[in-house]
Amino acid sequence: MxxxxxxxxxxxxxxxxxxxxxxxxxxxxxxxxxxxxxxxxxxxxxxxxxxxxxxxxxxxxxxxxxxxxxxxxxxxxxxxxxxxxxxxxxxxxxxxxxxxxxxxxxxxxxxxxxxxxxxxxxxxxxxxxxxxxxxxxxxxxxxxxxxxxxxxxxxxxxxxxxxxxxxxxxxxxxxxxxxxxxxxxxxxxxxxxxxxxxxxxxxxxxxxxxxxxxxxxxxxxxxxxxxxxxxxxxxxxxxxxxxxxxxxxFPKLTKLMVPAVTAGENRRLAESLKMIRNKRVNSLVVVNDQNVFQQPAARIRSPLPGKTSQSRRSWFTLWGI
Ligand SMILES: Nc1ncnc2c1ncn2[C@@H]1O[C@H](COP(=O)(O)OP(=O)(O)O)[C@@H](O)[C@H]1O
Ligand SMILES: [Mg+2]
Structure with missing residues (x-):
């Protein structure tokens, strides 16, 4: 033009x-x-x-x-x-x-x-x-x-x-x-x-x-x-x-992600909930002592000894895992 x-x-x-x-x-x-x-x-x-x-x-x-x-x-x-x-x-x-x-x-x-x-x-x-x-x-x-x-x-x-x-x-x-x-x-x-x-x-x-x-x-x-x-x-x-x-x-990945907090596989529920609260996250990544990711359902110890796996799963739900 x-x-x-x-x-x-x-x-x-x-x-x-x-x-x-x-x-x-x-x-x-x-x-x-x-x-x-x-x-x-x-x-x-x-x-x-x-x-x-x-x-x-x-x-x-x-x-x-x-x-x-x-x-x-x-x-x-x-x-x-x-x-x-x-x-x-x-x-x-x-x-x-x-x-x-x-x-x-x-x-x-x-x-x-x-x-x-x-x-x-x-x-x-x-x-x-x-x-x-x-x-x-x-x-x-x-x-x-x-x-x-x-x-x-x-x-x-x-x-x-x-x-x-x-x-x-x-x-x-x-x-x-x-x-x-x-x-x-x-x-x-x-x-x-x-x-x-x-x-x-x-x-x-x-x-x-x-x-x-x-x-x-x-x-x-x-x-x-x-x-x-x-x-x-x-x-x-x-x-x-x-x-x-x-x-x-191009958002940086770190800007989108909530930083993951890891928990050792032997950690108990009360401690883990405390961690969740203190770190202000809604989930924990379960790792073994080599820092390798663990499947939660198979690895987290039941917080309520003797209960069925059904109640164990509901804890995982509560944890957001
Ligand atoms: N009639 C003019 N005689 C001499 N210099 C001029 C005249 N008009 C503009 N200039 C000079 O030409 C340059 C560009 O001016 P101008 O196009 O008005 O700039 P801008 O709009 O980007 O601010 C400036 O340095 C200005 O002083
Ligand atoms: Mg001008």
Whole structure:
């Protein structure tokens, strides 16, 4: 869908911000660009809607070189959501959401229906919120409007540059969940910039890790965690997450097992029960003096001398053996 080939950016001051960036974004995929501040994420993203032009290299969308297209028309076919929300303060919510469709000269009924549909999709009743001004909404509500405004003209591609990072942690999590849910329905091609690895792992189909203007690794969240390309990626993911993922995919046996407590074969019941209580286990493994496992029914001495084997078995049941 979107393809970068050997894209370089040298800014006017001579700073080489992007070095041979080559990657593809598949149709319907949510690709996260992640990396430390200054690694070139925003520069990469803004090239897709031609807010920044490459110094060298080509970017194609559906096979077409975008440098040959009209940038204004191009931008209208690409939704764009930024951190600073960017709603127009003097326009109502409905006017904000319908902005691009109106610029594209959609019929009134069509864009009114679209605004209603989108507001319902993010749980904001158009009757209640449609005529309000942005300042009359919470930060989280405003950013929901920012997201649906980017969807209003039915673009195939949506660019999102740290859209949730200015929000409080609870709103941020809610919006991430909503985006995942929304994306299941709308299946847009989304390029999403963040510096937050938790966010990336939660929402991404694939993650592109950048450092100093280069792509360090591009893969699914699972593969990045299982096989970090180098030390930088490892440290960026963080040891905690690496270990956590180990225990999710391959739990260590010792974590699953209750440690076995052994008892000599000649041990009597009262002593054994005491051991069970003290060691906080619900069974004992009976061993002989060479520490070899013994079949309990054959080996444990009857706690009640002279009783039948039936009652002996019930003791074993009590012991959980
Ligand atoms: N117009 C510009 N002129 C010179 N350097 C710039 C310009 N815009 C961005 N940069 C530099 O390019 C690098 C990448 O910036 P950016 O893409 O915004 O990074 P990120 O979004 O990953 O934080 C940074 O070092 C930044 O200072
Ligand atoms: Mg940025």
């Amino acid at each position: 979107i393809e970068f080939k050997e894209v370089n950016k040298v800014f006017r001051d001579g700073f080489h911000a992007l070095k041979n960036i080559t990657f593809k974004v598949e149709e319907g995929e949510l690709l996260v660009l992640i990396g430390p501040s200054g690694s070139g994420k925003t520069t990469t993203m803004r090239m897709i809607n031609r807010l920044i032009e490459p110094t060298k290299g080509t970017i194609t969308i559906e096979g077409k070189d975008i440098s040959k297209e009209d940038p204004v028309k191009l931008r209208r076919t690409i939704g764009y959501v930024i951190q600073q929300i960017g709603l127009l303060p003097h326009m109502t919510i409905k006017e904000n959401v319908s902005l691009v469709p109106r610029l594209m000269k959609w019929k009134k009924e069509r864009y009114i229906d679209k605004v209603d549909e989108l507001m319902h999709m993010v749980g904001l009743d158009p009757e209640m919120f449609g005529e309000r001004y942005p300042s009359e909404l919470s930060g989280g509500q405003q950013q929901r409007i920012g997201v649906i405004r980017a969807l209003a003209a039915e673009p195939k591609i949506i660019l999102m540059d740290e859209p949730f990072s200015a929000l409080d942690p609870i709103s941020r999590e809610q919006l991430q969940d909503e985006l995942v849910r929304l994306q299941r329905d709308i299946q847009k091609t989304i390029v999403f910039v963040t510096h937050d690895m938790d966010e990336a792992l939660k929402i991404a189909d694939r993650i592109c890790i950048m450092k100093d203007g280069e792509v360090v690794q591009l893969d699914t969240p699972e593969n990045i965690i299982r096989r970090p390309a180098n030390e930088f990626v490892r440290s960026f993911i963080g040891e905690d997450r690496l270990q956590e993922s180990d225990s999710i995919s």
